[in-house]
Amino acid sequence: GPWLARAALREAARQSLASIGAEIDPDTPMERLSIAQEQLVQIAAATRVGARLLVLDEPTSSLSEHEAARLFELMRELRRRGVTLIYVTHRLGEVFSQCDAVSVLRDGRHVVALPTAATTPDEVVRHMIGRPLNQYLPVHAASARGAVRLTVQSLSSPGRFEGIGFELHAGEILGLAGLVGAGRSEIAHVLFGLDRAATGAVRINGTSGFPRHPAEALNRGLGYLPEDRKRQGLVLSLGGRENLSLAILRRLSRAGFVRRRRERALTREYFDRLAVRAPDIDAPTSGLSGGNQQKVALAKWLAAQCPVLIVDEPTRGVDVGAKAEIHALLDRLALEGAAILLISSELPELLALSTRLIVLREGRMVGELDRSAATQERVMRMMAGVGE
DSSP states (O other), rough: SSHHHHHHHHHHHHHHHHTOOOOOOOTSOOSSSOOHHHHHHHHHHHTTTOOOOOESSSTTOOOOHHHHHHHHHHHHHHTTTTOOOEOOOOOOHHHHHOSSSEEEEEEEEEEEEEEEGGGHHHHHOOOOOOOOOOOOOOSSSSSSSSEEEEEEEEETTTTTEEEEEEEHHHHHHHHEEEEETSSSHHHHHHHTTTTOEEEEEEETTTESSSOHHHHHHOOOOOEEOOOOOIIIOOOOBBHHHHHGGGGGGGEEETTEEEEEEHHHHHHHHHHTTOOOSSSSSSSGGGGHHHHHHHHHHHHHHHHTTSSEEEEETTTTTHHHHHHHHHHHHHHHHHHTEEEEEEEEEHHHHHHHOEEEEEEEEEEEEEEEEEEEEEGHHHHHHHHHHHOO
């Protein structure tokens, strides 16, 4: 008939979400959901149609450990029903734990297809980047810290987090660890002037008080690379040159006009420094790979020369080669004196790069660990509230 059975639609949506363990109200507008919740809705919709072939593109990139484990259970059930799954991911651990075979692409070409039982992660990495990838050990961790660049005391935001306090020094990378919903990104929003409801005390590069908006945070020397580069970090319809200059238009302008020659020279400088692979500096960023999009987003803040930099999920959705390049870049920035607050859902990344780690659980700080004391098991226990 011409009318929608809304009660039946709502119940079907509820059942689909429940089947993958997603506790989401079907009536909640998508714009109010977190990235992790949005991804769960997409997965629920895909499994609902009863497809015999299902393509999952980076399905766990925004999921917690528990949510990812529930997805893997669902994938195993779909395989038992005869559904074929194509699993696109940069996470090699998931490839070897969930897949029967692996196909490697590099620079738009198919390189090799192998049974996972007949290969190793190191061999797959060699095929992905065309060379062996040595484990990265940060140089900055062995250097002395500099002056305090960021001080946070009793920081709280209603319904998000409370009682957060830490200091961030020049020349260090301070990691924020926690499960989805622990309040990591919300802390970054406060520091960048995106949350007017926050209370507490903040001091950025010697100036006290909350930034009232992002422009004020930038003027005080704080840059923010958000977790969602496509919606918050870049204007995808614009080229790399225009994206890079957004944060420094005042510096590039004279008498109200942008100095285009200086803008192009600066863009080429940072494209070369970050090894951005693009047809040219004006190519729309929407057509670049995830790794190159992230490099453009990072270049914007490097060009702004911010002494304090917050990076939220800096390597989400990028391949292992680009990830190593971004890790080396963050390490070099810290070695050069930048104060970096690193937020990541990937514990190996936090453990590899951080000078210190702050662990959050359900909006509260539950511990601080020096690099030498932080292990994956210990941090995971603190995040989950088990045995700590």
